[in-house]
Amino acid sequence: MQETVKVAVDAMGGDHAPAEIVKGAVEAVKTREDITVYLIGRQEAVDAELAKYEYPTSRITVVHAEEVIETAESPVHAIRKKKQSSIVIGLNMVKEKEADAFVSAGSSGAVLVGGQVIVGRMKGIQRPPLASVIPTEEGASLLLDCGANVDARSVHLLQFAQMGALYMEHVIGVNNPKVAIVNIGAEEEKGNALVKETFPMLKECENINFIGSIEAREIPHGGADVIVCEAFTGNVVLKLYEGVSSVMLGVIKQGLLSTLRSKIGAILIKPALKETLKKFDASQYGGAPLLGLNGLVVKTHGSSKAKEVTNSIIQCIAFKQQRINEKIKANLEVVNEKEQRR
């Protein structure tokens, strides 16, 4: 049997906390035997939710946290002041190696800041990127950086590419993932200063399968498995993806309800449509990992329901068992050695 992976989960974070978070954690320990979960939050509230379920009780432990960081709070201030919050306690457990990973649907800012400040960056990693799995026609792609650090430099993007490729290969299971950089044209001479500087570095990098530029239009078609960009661009891509899909579905729904004839049609198409739209949903791959830290920190959507929480917890197993951080370290050493030889 594989080693057990210990996952700390923020029971108080997200729109549906603690109910859906607790439900997701229970589902996770029932699905996988090689996992134990620490549910961090107000003991009473979490216990009350847990009491609703039958589950292997030895594999869920409640860790009391007096405070909650709200999404409206300043992340830096909150991390510094709210030492008894579920986020700070969870991140400290990863730092102290009491947990292998921390999963939160709470304040993105606090998780990003806290991940870097409390858990800390791996030696050699300057900017730990937030990596999101986005749905495509072909399945899914990993987009990074999605918003951890703006104004990154080329050397950071090179690290994003390497970390992203390892994650995509060993956690998501894509063999020899195709890596591309977001650009505004397919040719090598296109792009802004950052892309022009980064492109040849990616091209020379031996431990990734770099296929060149990807235009934003091609991203939803699944033209690349790992899509590298600076965090401002990444965040725009991620959020526009959500915005356009949601507006398109709204417009279509409005069309379906506009006439009696279309209403009847809508009833007939509903099951089939639901089935195919499910494919265009990346929540099965779990949340967004913050890569390059001394441990794993995963941010899931604030709107996460139990299923996404379960998937986010389960993705931590592969991350640990596949020793992604050791692989990242080994890859960085290869790069550093090459640089020293020059």
Next chain:
Amino acid sequence: MQETVKVAVDAMGGDHAPAEIVKGAVEAVKTREDITVYLIGRQEAVDAELAKYEYPTSRITVVHAEEVIETAESPVHAIRKKKQSSIVIGLNMVKEKEADAFVSAGSSGAVLVGGQVIVGRMKGIQRPPLASVIPTEEGASLLLDCGANVDARSVHLLQFAQMGALYMEHVIGVNNPKVAIVNIGAEEEKGNALVKETFPMLKECENINFIGSIEAREIPHGGADVIVCEAFTGNVVLKLYEGVSSVMLGVIKQGLLSTLRSKIGAILIKPALKETLKKFDASQYGGAPLLGLNGLVVKTHGSSKAKEVTNSIIQCIAFKQQRINEKIKANLEVVNEKEQRR
């Protein structure tokens, strides 16, 4: 009667040239009396298309152009070498005031480069932005810069905002348009270095209705009328918009055809769906103007059919009759005076 507007049209540019371009031009002169069109292209080919239609012949003139710039060519090289191309001839007509505007569905790069090199920038405008009208739930928004100049600075974005607001108000007809800057969070302290520097300048600018940041998620919901960003971001937004919509429609179509039941439903919903999807299509507003030049240059989609060509030609009328360039000039003078007073 209003003055007549002279529009030079690239009859050879785009996937459906010259047939759809000529058809669109014919439709334009039939729709509006205050317009004359110069169709620039191979005389024989254009004449053959024109012969298919009845129209006021005095208002369409064919201007022979021996050469065509292909989309694969280097724009800078093509503009320099192909003096007899439809794009170079058309842009020269605008430069020499023989035409008020030039419309092309041909090589984007050549139109952008040629617009700046041949027609030239207005005094005081450093980076003429490409402005695209994008569809939203509420109607449409103007996004600029969509790809004319990457690595812009804050002062350029300030000019984009002012030019965009004038265009949206006087050409598209939105009263007191709301102007926003693309950002990765709603708060003023969010963003990359460029956005942080530009935000207070937009806030202080008295001749625009600045409403603050807009997150990419809100763009399709129509949260702002004029959306300002640097060209790399703008191009990513524009192309991702197209990509996500097209993949979503594909996924939905696949769902509709997956079962017999859904196929019957699809037949019933088709007319209503087509009607509402039409609303989510910005081609009625014409092509993308390159703002801040000594004349108007409009780039329409390479895939443009007659309808979009007609709309692109017609939008030139409002641009000229509303004296957008004079208004841009007056606005810039206000800004410059203020700067001198400081």
